[in-house]
Amino acid sequence: MKLQTLAVTLSVAALTLSGCSEPFKTGGNGKICSDFKTAKASPGAAAAGGAVVLDECLKRWAYSLAPSRDDAEIVATAARAACGTQLASWNQQIVSQPGAEEQAASLMTGEPTTPLAEHNGYAERRALFYVVQARAGSCPAPAAKDGVPEGVG
Secondary structure, three states, X not given: OHHHXXXXXXXXXXXXXXXXXOOOOOXXXXXXXXXXXXXXXXXXXXXXXXXXXXHHHHHHHHHHHOOOOOXXXXXXHHHHHHOHHHHHHHHHHHHOOOOOOXXXXXXXXXXXXXXXXXXXXXXXXXXXXXXXXXXXXXXXOOOEEOOEEOOOO
């Protein structure tokens, strides 16, 4: 009887420990997911503000890449790289403005910064947020065409 109890105890311990190498998974909170069927950047959004177009691109790429096993920071960097054109377009909108290269205090940190640095920081933070959001909610990726999430443009 003692031998059976010991065998059962060791088996349970082995099963418990074998689960340690697996990443922790939750059921996800699908209520935090973006609905790509209704949330699309309007064609006039580029004229209204490059931040809207960039944000939509970051969201779609981050959700598409989120299932990767890479760290969230790596996935966010990849999403940001995929949206380089949108970030450059947004940056271009301010380059022609007077004082675009002057430093000022960041509204978030108080540290000296430039508008271009703030745009890049925005893209970095939003991409990371969307990767974590997609993973936490077990969110589906947007539809893709030719390897590019639809709505990115």
